[in-house]
Amino acid sequence: MADDQRARTLREAVARELPNVDFVLGYARGFDALHATPVTVRTEADAQKLIFDETCVQNLATSLYGLTDKRVGIVVKGCDSRSIVELLQEKLLDRSKLVVFGIPCDGVLDLAKIRVRADTSQVRAADMDGEELRLQTPEGEKRLPRSEVLADKCLRCRYPNPLVADHVIGPELTPAAAEDTYADLEGFEKLSARERFDFWKRQMSRCIRCYACRNACPLCVCKHVCLADSRDPHWLSAESTLQEKWLFQVMHALHLAGRCTECGECQRSCPMGIPLLLLKRKMNRELKDVFNYEAGVDLEAVPPLHTFQMEEEKISDRGLLW
Structure with a gap:
């Protein structure tokens, strides 16, 4: 993606804050034009690597709970800032040790959608031109409508602007939706109980128990004592059975009840494409x-x-019999 004023403003703001933090978590260009990669910024030279565009899909707040002994700067999108708010609500972070660079975001790319629609794994250059994503591939230029390549969460996003920030980089944006209608749940909820159970059995049969969903989740803060890994007490076995896979995912969902900010990192990180969100x-x-x-x-x-x-x-x- 092409550089812009927003990225330059971000680099300047981060460079000014470096003396006040141990480091800053941000995004740099990855191995091709469609990939951004998390980067740790410690020097002004590092700050010049920072980017922010539609390829910055990762929720960097996932790393924060393991860095509570540091004073950290972090670059967040509007949806990512919700994870910080939730961690602060639960008193799992110290606000005085955070410097938040919030960037209003109008959507990030879904690379799985792009792979299907572009039918290529090699991209030499990419640019979001208005309502189109233009890709330069070995087969020539390919143009994809923006609405077809954005992550589903972005199409219903109500929080494009950061909810907590010390530095806001760029103008505020209008939400993509006024409210969440949960339209994606309608078809699923119309199924019978047996059909829903059969659906999840098919999905969970593909799980390889890699725990990428857990490790990518910013609210799964007990990774080092996770029930899935514990052998004393022994809640789950290491067997790769449908029962054990399903039990882990149910525990994961229940532990996130009232806490999940729907950043989508669990589903994005799943190598088997299971619709965990x-x-x-x-x-x-x-x-x-x-x-x-x-x-x-x-x-x-x-x-x-x-x-x-x-x-x-x-x-x-009231009136229930016990």
């Missing part, structure tokens, strides 16, 4: 309906499963 969004919809809560959007809010009330507005337990 569908499971997380179903859980989020239930939390929204019952508790009227959305993760990572209000620093002052308390996640519903982190508190207790004698009576919930939408849960009536």
Whole structure:
């Protein structure tokens, strides 16, 4: 992608803050025009490598919990900033040790969609020209509509602007949607219970238990004591059975109930293409309906499963027999 004023402004802001932090987490160009890679910036020379465009798909907030002994700068998109808000809500981060460079974002690329639509694995150059993605490939130029290559989360994004930031790089953007209608869940919810179960059995049969979904999740902060790895107590075996795969994914989803910010890193990192975000969004919809809560959007809010009330507005337990 071509350089622009936004990237130059980011480099200048990061360079000014370097004396105040141990390092800054940002994005640099990857091995080709469609890939950005996380980079650790420690010097002004490192800062000149920084980029920000539609290829910056990773949620860098995933690294923060392991860096609580450092004062860290971090570059975040609007959706990524929700992960920081949630970590701050749970008191897993110290706000005074963070310098957040928030960048309004109008969408990132879904490389899986591009591979299917462009039918090529080699890209020499890429440029987002208005509503088109132009790719230079060995077979010649290919043009793909922007709406067909953006990540699904970007098409329904309501938080393109950072919700927490010390430096905002670029003008605010208009959300892609006024509200989340959960249209992606409609077809799934119309299926019978047996059909839904059969769907997940087919999906989970492809899981190789690599735990990329867990490792890429910014809210999975107990990776070093994960139930999937524990042998004392022994919650899960190392067997690659459908039952064990499904049990792990159910535990993962339940541990993220009321916490998942739908950054999509679990699904993006899955080498088998399992639609894991569908499971997380179903859980989020239930939390929204019952508790009227959305993760990572209000620093002052308390996640519903982190508190207790004698009576919930939408849960009536009066008169129940015990």
